[in-house]
Amino acid sequence: MKIIVLMKEVPDTYGERKLNLETGLAERGESETVLDEIGERALELAVAQAGQIDDVEITVVSMGPTTATATLRKALAMGADRLVHIADEKLAGADLGLTAEILSAAIRRAGFDLIIAGNVSTDGLGGVMPAMIAELLGVPHASTLSSVDISDGRVSGIRETDSGSMRVTAELPAVISITDRFPAARFPNFKGIMAAKKKPVETLTAADLGIDPEALDTPRSIMLAVSQRPPRAAGTKIVDEGDGGEKLAEFLVQNRLA
Amino acid sequence: MMTAFPADAILVLIEVMPSGALARSAAGLLGAASDVGTPVALIVTGADRAASAAQAAGELGAAFALTADPGTDSSSLAVPTVDALSAAADLVRPDAILVSNSIDGRDIAGRFAARSRLALAVDAVGIARDEEGIVAHHSVYGGAYTVDCAPTFGPPVVTVREGAVEVRAEATTPQVELLSVTPSGAAAATIESFEERAVTSSRPELRGAARVVAGGRGLASQEQFALVEELADVLGAAVGASRAAVDAGWVPNSYQIGQTGISVSPQLYVGIGISGAIQHRAGMQTAKTIVAINKDPDAPIFDIADFGVVGDVFTVVPQLIAALSARKA
Numbered sequence: 001m002k003i004i005v006l007m008k009e010v011p012d013t014y015g016e017r018k019l020n021l022e023t024g025l026a027e028r029g030e031s032e033t034v035l036d037e038i039g040e041r042a043l044e045l046a047v048a049q050a051g052q053i054d055d056v057e058i059t060v061v062s063m064g065p066t067t068a069t070a071t072l073r074k075a076l077a078m079g080a081d082r083l084v085h086i087a088d089e090k091l092a093g094a095d096l097g098l099t100a101e102i103l104s105a106a107i108r109r110a111g112f113d114l115i116i117a118g119n120v121s122t123d124g125l126g127g128v129m130p131a132m133i134a135e136l137l138g139v140p141h142a143s144t145l146s147s148v149d150i151s152d153g154r155v156s157g158i159r160e161t162d163s164g165s166m167r168v169t170a171e172l173p174a175v176i177s178i179t180d181r182f183p184a185a186r187f188p189n190f191k192g193i194m195a196a197k198k199k200p201v202e203t204l205t206a207a208d209l210g211i212d213p214e215a216l217d218t219p220r221s222i223m224l225a226v227s228q229r230p231p232r233a234a235g236t237k238i239v240d241e242g243d244g245g246e247k248l249a250e251f252l253v254q255n256r257l258a
Numbered sequence: 259m260m261t262a263f264p265a266d267a268i269l270v271l272i273e274v275m276p277s278g279a280l281a282r283s284a285a286g287l288l289g290a291a292s293d294v295g296t297p298v299a300l301i302v303t304g305a306d307r308a309a310s311a312a313q314a315a316g317e318l319g320a321a322f323a324l325t326a327d328p329g330t331d332s333s334s335l336a337v338p339t340v341d342a343l344s345a346a347a348d349l350v351r352p353d354a355i356l357v358s359n360s361i362d363g364r365d366i367a368g369r370f371a372a373r374s375r376l377a378l379a380v381d382a383v384g385i386a387r388d389e390e391g392i393v394a395h396h397s398v399y400g401g402a403y404t405v406d407c408a409p410t411f412g413p414p415v416v417t418v419r420e421g422a423v424e425v426r427a428e429a430t431t432p433q434v435e436l437l438s439v440t441p442s443g444a445a446a447a448t449i450e451s452f453e454e455r456a457v458t459s460s461r462p463e464l465r466g467a468a469r470v471v472a473g474g475r476g477l478a479s480q481e482q483f484a485l486v487e488e489l490a491d492v493l494g495a496a497v498g499a500s501r502a503a504v505d506a507g508w509v510p511n512s513y514q515i516g517q518t519g520i521s522v523s524p525q526l527y528v529g530i531g532i533s534g535a536i537q538h539r540a541g542m543q544t545a546k547t548i549v550a551i552n553k554d555p556d557a558p559i560f561d562i563a564d565f566g567v568v569g570d571v572f573t574v575v576p577q578l579i580a581a582l583s584a585r586k587a
């Protein structure tokens with residue numbers, strides 16, 4: 001079974017994340033970059049499946065800057081078999097539609113039975129990529145899963161929505177996205193790190209996938225303006241001396257919040 | 259019958275709850291649409307419910323209401339609605355297509371935008387119109403930046419954050435039309451069962467709530483998390499949680515506020531036993547007023563709190579509840 005895991009490098013949420021006020025792009029140099037945590041959980045799920053099903057091949061597919069290869073290699077140490085990295089300067093600032101086209105083309109090229117993505121990335125906050133890719137590949141999607149069961153050519157699981165939870169099932173090939181209820185990834189061990197050095201890494205451009213990022217015939221979303229909001233300041237802080245609850249009640253009432 | 263749709267039509271997908279009621283996001287979506295054009299609602303629901311749903315959409319400002327019956331397809335995830343949205347967009351030729359930025363809404367908008375090759379803008383907190391068309395406003399990196407986006411051409415598909423748009427449209431009687439939809443036959447997942455979350459009718463939903471009380475690991479147990487709910491009920495607030503509280507299994511997924519949960523911008527946010535990790539703050543720091551109770555004076559939540567109480571939640575919160583209840587009585 002061919003499992004594709006969609007992972008991306010993101011600015012570390014623990015650091016300060018900055019946008020360039022002219023280009024609207026993430027300031028890569030400004031913040032530490034890491035593998036997106038939700039993508040690591042997706043990979044952990046794939047690796048766990050590989051432990052249970054015979055003949056699983058895990059390919060990590062990622063679109064991001066050339067410099068991301070170093071970060072992405074961690075995925076190989078964690079248990080992925082190979083990495084396909086689409087890195088192309090022409091893709092900097094790619095909108096959701098172009099990103100979905102690129103990832104779909106790379107996935108099709110690699111071959112797939114199951115695609116595992118995160119429900120939302122911590123930088124894009126889109127949460128739309130898995131559904132877009134499913135549409136472009138012409139396969140079912142099951143998003144926001146908090147549990148997954150793969151057997152008999154099907155994937156099923158519990159999908160958490162805003163109004164409740166549903167049991168969904170889809171025939172493979174399919175796209176799923178998982179939530180952070182899935183366990184965090186294991187740290188790569190020494191053996192994994194050594195093995196990773198021999199695993200194939202393929203770097204592709206948009207042209208390799210037959211896509212022209214500058215083609216004008218498809219509408220793209222473009223950034224018109226970016227502005228920074230002033231940071232929030234701290235207000236009053238009191239230490240409870242037996243009347244903290246009452247003082248807080250007073251504050252709420254005075255501000256017409258209670 | 260062929261209805262002529264206005265040139266400034268904004269197509270709005272209205273989600274219908276399993277109960278048949280319109281989702282709460284409908285008012286904000288139709289409000290946003292009315293601000294930049296003529297709202298045309300699309301409602302995908304069983305034929306028996308279509309008329310009342312269309313009337314309800316009219317009360318929220320829909321000038322036109324297209325209804326589509328998914329029939330036996332209703333157990334297919336997202337695809338029947340995407341098919342209906344495609345048919346509606348072909349018919350209406352709108353200036354923009356608005357969908358709620360809910361979990362279902364994002365799936366539908368994503369598939370629809372990919373299928374129709376339209377530009378997609380997600381999690382907008384507002385929309386506007388300039389000479390060239392519809393512009394979406396976004397709040398990114400936890401509200402640290404505001405970004406405006408527009409398509410190079412064509413109508414944008416925009417998912418709108420629930421609760422972000424305050425404009426409301428005037429009630430009207432919509433022109434109702436049954437939409438005919440040709441199923442695309444696109445492969446879809448099957449919904450095998452659905453368990454609606456028991457809703458406390460008196461408590462507002464987290465998305466879009468005006469007041470939010472959120473609890474974290476400091477509550478220490480599921481039983482004690484009830485304190486969060488008690489305070490929420492006294493304040494008429496929705497209940498939210500940190501990821502630590504969700505991970506502990508005290509509350510469902512849908513309560514999670516933050517980076518990978520829900521973004522809220524309420525009038526009042528009260529954080530109880532929450533440290534205020536950067537990923538949590540990303541989902542609540544645009545609240546108008548932030549209040550925090552935490553026994554650690556150095557908890558980062560205090561850096562952004564308008565009013566912070568350094569103290570034990572198990573003494574401060576009961577006292578707060580008592581004081582507020584006494585004032586109410």
Ligand SMILES: Cc1cc2nc3c(=O)[nH]c(=O)nc-3n(C[C@H](O)[C@H](O)[C@H](O)COP(=O)(O)OP(=O)(O)OC[C@H]3O[C@@H](n4cnc5c(N)ncnc54)[C@H](O)[C@@H]3O)c2cc1C
Pocket residue numbers: 013037038122473474475476477499500501502503514515516517518519520530531532533534535536537538541551552553554557569570571572
């Ligand atoms: C990629 C990524 C995404 C994430 N997404 C999210 C997200 O969406 N939402 C989210 O919330 N987190 C998210 N996190 C996790 C986040 O980093 C924190 O781990 C989490 O928010 C901590 O939750 P907490 O504040 O409840 O717990 P803790 O950090 O453990 O804080 C508990 C607080 O309670 C206080 N306390 C304990 N007992 C008492 C008492 N009796 N009285 C008063 N105070 C008390 C303590 O002083 C402490 O400050 C994410 C992390 C990553 C890496």
Ligand SMILES: Nc1ncnc2c1ncn2[C@@H]1O[C@H](COP(=O)(O)O)[C@@H](O)[C@H]1O
Pocket residue numbers: 005006007008036038039042061062063064099103116117118119120121122124125126127128129130
């Ligand atoms: N550039 C990318 N490269 C690889 N995977 C991605 C990329 N962007 C999004 N994804 C996948 O789609 C999921 C949801 O992302 P998003 O729609 O950006 O919130 C992520 O968790 C990834 O699994």
